[in-house]
Amino acid sequence: MRSRMLPYWLLLPAALWLFLFFLIPFLSLVATSLYDPDGSVLTGYHVTWHFANFPDAIKAYGPHLWRSVWWALIATALCLVFGYILAYTIAFKTGRWKNLVLVMVVAPFFTSFLIRTDAWKLILGDHGWVVHALQSVHLLSQDGRILATPVAAIAGLTYNYLPFAILPLYTSIEKVDRRLIEAAGDLYASPFRAFLNVTLPLTMPGVVGASLLTFIPAVGDYINAQLLGSTNDRVIGADIQSLFTTTQDYAAAGALSVTLLVVVLAATLIYVRKAGTEELL
Known part of the structure; x- marks a missing residue:
């Protein structure tokens, strides 16, 4: 009897952790999204099952939500392209330097996310070498700029989440039997045909994992948009943060949070199903 119960006892700490720090906060967030919109900090908030909070929030902040999704998709695509090239090179071409290169990939995590993002303000600044280089080859006008544009925000997203794409891609690529490629x-x-028919299908779990690890945090990120983007290009994460902390409109903030969660979950399920890797679920 004790041996039969042992697996359940081993699962108990993880189950308690998920219950306390995921299920309860999630249910609290759903309850917040159904608050009476006329409530306030002074009068108090009450769950009145006001489902109209959702269409009202989408109507007011819908463009910001779709901008967040669109920027996250672009950043994810760039991370997949650059990440696959780097992961393939690390797995097949670096030889005895493989561990050193992997350490270099992980090294940025030892620096604060804010510091890394803020450093890009110097790199992409109007007097930085990137702008001067693009102006010298006439890819950017003499009065053009990169900072405070969507390009800068997407570049920051790509840089900050690139390691999340490289590591699962590397793990998947390293497992590929090279004899299959030789065959x-x-x-x-x-070589291109062998890549499409052999290497890419065998590494699809890594591609899907890299996509999810990049897209999910990127769609809710607002630091890159706030530090590198324009004040006119607000994203949904900034709206949620502002509604919770500044305006204290908890009903709208909760409705936006739940809407974002549903959008990300639906996109994830559709993508995993279309990619043919349902076993990842």
């Missing part, structure tokens, strides 16, 4: 070459497949 594709023996069957007169070009």
Whole structure:
């Protein structure tokens, strides 16, 4: 009897952790989204099942939500391209330097997220070398700029979440049996054809994992937009933070938070299903 109960006792700490720090906060957030919108800090908030909070919040902040999703999609695509190239190079080309290169990939995590993002203000500044280089090759006008534009915000998202894409891609690519690639070459497949038919399908779990690890935090990120983007290009994370802390409109903030959660969850389920890797769930 004791041996049968042992697995459940081992799962108990994790179950308690999820209950205390995920389920209860989630239910509290859902309750917040159904507050009476006429409530305030002085008069108090009450759950009145006011479902109209959701369409009202989407109507007021919908463009910011879709901007967040769009920027996160672009950053995820860039992370996949650059991350796959780097992960492939690390797995197959670095040899005895593999561990050193992996340490270099992880090294940025030892610096604060805010410091790393703020450093990009110097790199992309109007007097930085990036702007001067682009102006010298006439890819940017003499009075053009990168900082305080969507390009800068997306560049910050790509940089900050690139390691989240590289590591799962590297793990997946390293497991590929090189003899399969050699066999594709023996069957007169070009390197590109062998990549599409052999390497890429075998590494799809890593691609899906990298996509999720990049997209999910990027869609709610507002630090890059706040430090690198324009004040006119607000994202949903900044709205939620402002509604909770500044205006204290808890009903709208809760409705936006739940809406964002549903959008991310739906996009994740659709993507995983279309990618043909349902076993990741």
